[in-house]
Amino acid sequence: MTVSGVDVGVHEAAAPTPVVVRRRRRVPTPQRMLFFLIFLGLPLVVYLMFVVSPFLQSFYYSLTDWTGLSPSMEFIGIENYLRIFDDAVFWKSLRNNLVLLITLPTITIILAFALAVMVTIGGSTHGGVRGVRGAGFYRVVSFFPYAIPAVITGILFNFIYHPGGGLLNGFLNLLRAPLNGVRGLFGADPLNDIGTAWLGDQRFALAAVGFAIIWTFVGFYMVLFVAGIKSIPQEVLEAARIDGAGRFRSAVQIAAPMVRDNISTALVYMGIFALDAFTFVSVMTPNGGTDNSTKVVSLHLYQTAFRDGRFGEASAMGVIMAVVTMLVAVLVIGLGRSRKDKR
Amino acid sequence: MLHHIVLTLWALLVILPLLWTVYTSFKTSREILTDPFGLPEHMQWSNYSRAWQEAKIGEYFLNTVIVVGAGLVIVMLLGAMCAYVLARFRFPGNRIIYFGMVAGLTFPIFLAVVPLFFVLKNMGLLDGRMGLVGVIMAYVAFALPFTVFFLHSFFAGLPDEISEAAAIDGAGDFRTFFQVMLPMAKPGLASVAIFNFLGMWNQYLLPLVLNTERSNYVLAQGLVNLQAQQGYQVDWGGMFASVVITVIPVLIIYVIFQRQLQGGVGPSADK
Numbered sequence: 088m089t090v091s092g093v094d095v096g097v098h099e100a101a102a103p104t105p106v107v108v109r110r111r112r113r114v115p116t117p118q119r120m121l122f123f124l125i126f127l128g129l130p131l132v133v134y135l136m137f138v139v140s141p142f143l144q145s146f147y148y149s150l151t152d153w154t155g156l157s158p159s160m161e162f163i164g165i166e167n168y169l170r171i172f173d174d175a176v177f178w179k180s181l182r183n184n185l186v187l188l189i190t191l192p193t194i195t196i197i198l199a200f201a202l203a204v205m206v207t208i209g210g211s212t213h214g215g216v217r218g219v220r221g222a223g224f225y226r227v228v229s230f231f232p233y234a235i236p237a238v239i240t241g242i243l244f245n246f247i248y249h250p251g252g253g254l255l256n257g258f259l260n261l262l263r264a265p266l267n268g269v270r271g272l273f274g275a276d277p278l279n280d281i282g283t284a285w286l287g288d289q290r291f292a293l294a295a296v297g298f299a300i301i302w303t304f305v306g307f308y309m310v311l312f313v314a315g316i317k318s319i320p321q322e323v324l325e326a327a328r329i330d331g332a333g334r335f336r337s338a339v340q341i342a343a344p345m346v347r348d349n350i351s352t353a354l355v356y357m358g359i360f361a362l363d364a365f366t367f368v369s370v371m372t373p374n375g376g377t378d379n380s381t382k383v384v385s386l387h388l389y390q391t392a393f394r395d396g397r398f399g400e401a402s403a404m405g406v407i408m409a410v411v412t413m414l415v416a417v418l419v420i421g422l423g424r425s426r427k428d429k430r
Numbered sequence: 431m432l433h434h435i436v437l438t439l440w441a442l443l444v445i446l447p448l449l450w451t452v453y454t455s456f457k458t459s460r461e462i463l464t465d466p467f468g469l470p471e472h473m474q475w476s477n478y479s480r481a482w483q484e485a486k487i488g489e490y491f492l493n494t495v496i497v498v499g500a501g502l503v504i505v506m507l508l509g510a511m512c513a514y515v516l517a518r519f520r521f522p523g524n525r526i527i528y529f530g531m532v533a534g535l536t537f538p539i540f541l542a543v544v545p546l547f548f549v550l551k552n553m554g555l556l557d558g559r560m561g562l563v564g565v566i567m568a569y570v571a572f573a574l575p576f577t578v579f580f581l582h583s584f585f586a587g588l589p590d591e592i593s594e595a596a597a598i599d600g601a602g603d604f605r606t607f608f609q610v611m612l613p614m615a616k617p618g619l620a621s622v623a624i625f626n627f628l629g630m631w632n633q634y635l636l637p638l639v640l641n642t643e644r645s646n647y648v649l650a651q652g653l654v655n656l657q658a659q660q661g662y663q664v665d666w667g668g669m670f671a672s673v674v675i676t677v678i679p680v681l682i683i684y685v686i687f688q689r690q691l692q693g694g695v696g697p698s699a700d701k
Binding site: 134137142155221234235239246252305366 | 433436437440441443444445446447448450451454462463464465466467508509511512514515516519527530531534536537538539540541542543544545546549550567568570571572574575578602603604607628631632634635639649650653654657658666669670673676677680681683684685688
C-alpha cells in the first residue's frame with residue numbers, strides 16, 4: 088500500500104503542466120519531483136492506508152465468517168447477507184434509521200432556514216432589508232449546541248430526560264402545580280404519571296433521541312444558511328419588497344431558491360448523519376432502547392461485531408448501509424440538479 | 431414581533447439546558463434528585479475536585495488535547511499540501527485523485543472501523559502509549575476528505591499573478607507554497623481548522639473502537655464510561671461537573687473564533 092501511494096506521486100510528476108507557472112517543460116526538475124512526492128504522495132499514502140484499504144477489506148470480510156479473534160476465516164459467499172435478510176433486529180434498526188432519515192433533515196432544515204431568514208431579512212419593514220435586532224447574538228448562541236461534543240449532548244439529554252431529577256419532568260411538574268407536592272422522591276411513584284422515563288418508553292424514546300439531534304444541528308445549518316442568504320444581492324430582496332412581496336414570500340420564493348445549493352448540501356449531510364446516528368443512540372440508549380425502539384443499524388453492527396464477535400456479518404451490514412448511504416446522497420444531489428436545470 | 435418571540439424561545443431552548451447544567455453541577459446528588467430546579471444550598475466545589483481527580487477527567491482532558499492537537503496540525507498540513515497540488519497543477523490523474531478523495535466524504539466510518547483496527551494493530555500503533563498515535567492517524571485520515579474538498583476551492587480561487595510573480599522571483603515550489611500561497615489561504619484554513627477541531631473533539635466511534643487502553647481514553651470515552659460504570663449509585667454532582675469541565679473550553683474557543691465562522695462555512699460564502 089505504501090509503495091503504491093508513493094508511486095502515484097512519482098508517476099504524476101512525470102509530466103506536469105503547471106497551470107500557474109506556464110513553463111512548458113517535458114522533464115520535471117528533481118525539485119519538482121520531490122515536491123510532488125511529498126505534497127501528493129504523503130497525504131495519499133495516509134488516505135489509502137487508513138481509509139481506502141479498510142473499506143475495501145470490509146467488502147471482503149463481508150463474504151467470510153470471520154469472528155475477529157481467530158486469524159483464520161472461511162469464504163462463505165453471500166451467506167452473511169442472507170442471514171441479515173432474516174434478522175428481525177436488523178430490519179427494526181433499518182426502519183428506525185429510515186424514520187430518522189425522513190424526519191431529521193426535514194425538521195432541522197426547515198427550522199434552521201426559518202431562523203436564518205429571521206436573523207437576516209426578518210427585520211424592520213422600513214428602510215433596507217435587514218435582520219432583527221440582536222441577530223448576532225442569536226447566531227452565536229444558536230451554534231452552541233454544535234460546539235458541544237455529541238457524547239456530552241447525549242449525556243446532557245440523559246440528565247434532561249431522567250425520570251428522577253430530570254429537567255423535562257421537572258418542567259412538566261411545574262406545569263402541573265397541583266401534582267407537584269404529590270411527586271415522589273424518585274418520580275417513579277405510580278400516583279404520578281409525569282415521572283416518565285422518556286428514553287425507556289417505547290413510544291417516546293426515538294423521538295427523544297431525535298430531539299437531541301435536532302437541537303444539536305439546527306444552529307449549525309442556520310449559520311450555513313445565514314451565509315448563503317447574505318450573499319444574495321440586496322437589490323434583489325429590495326426589488327421583491329417594492330413589488331409587494333412580504334417577508335414570508337421573500338423567504339420562500341427568493342431566498343430559498345438562491346440558497347438551494349446550501350440546502351441540498353445540508354440534506355446530504357443530515358441524511359448521511361441520520362443513517363449513522365451511532366453516537367447519540369449509543370450514549371442515550373446503550374442497548375438500543377426497550378424492545379430495540381431506538382436501535383439503529385450502526386449500533387446493531389457495533390454489537391454484532393464487538394459483543395457477538397461476528398465481524399463478517401457486521402461487515403456485511405456495513406456494506407448494505409454504505410450502499411444505502413450512497414443511494415441517498417446520489418438521489419438528493421440528483422434531485423437538486425434536475426430542479427436547477429429546469430429553472 | 432413574532433420573530434422576536436420565536437427567536438427568544440429558541441435562544442432559551444439552547445441556553446436553559448446549559449445554564450441548568452452549570453448550576454446543577456454545584457448541587458449535591460441528593461439535591462439534584464429531589465429538586466431538579468432548586469439552586470444549590472451550598473456551592474459544592476468538591477464536585478469539581480472529585481471529577482478532576484477521582485473520575486480522572488484531568489487525565490482524559492490531557493489525552494484529548496494531545497490527540498486533537500496533533501491530529502489537527504497534521505491534517506491541516508497534509509490537507510493543504512494535497513489540495514494545493516490538486517488545485518494548482520494540471521497532470522494526468524488529477525481529477526481521479528480529487529474525486530477519489532472527495533468520495534471519502536460519503537464513506538460511513540463504521541464500515542471501515544473494524545478493518546482499520548487491525549491495520550493499526552498490525553503496525554504496532556495501538557499498543558500502550560503508542561495507541562494515541564494510532565488514534566491520531568485515524569483522525570487525520572478521516573478528516574482528510576473534508577479538508578481537501580474545502581481547501582481545494584480556496585487554492586483554486588487564489589489569483590494566478592501572485593504565484594507567477596513568486597516564480598519570476600525565483601521561488602521554488604516549496605517556498606511558493608509556504609511563504610506565498612499558504613498565508614493567502616488563511617481565511618479558508620481558519621474555518622476548515624475550526625470544523626476539524628469540532629469534528630475531532632466530537633469523535634466517538636473511532637476512539638471507542640481503536641483506543642482501548644484505559645489510560646489513553648479521551649474525554650468522550652471517559653464520560654460515557656463514567657456514566658455507564660456508576661449505574662444506579664450515580665455521583666450526579668460529579669457527573670454534572672465533568673460535563674461542565676468538558677463543555678466550557680469548547681464554548682470559550684468557539685466564542686473567541688466565531689467571527690471566522692460567520693462568513694466562512696463554505697468557501698463560496700467568503701466572497
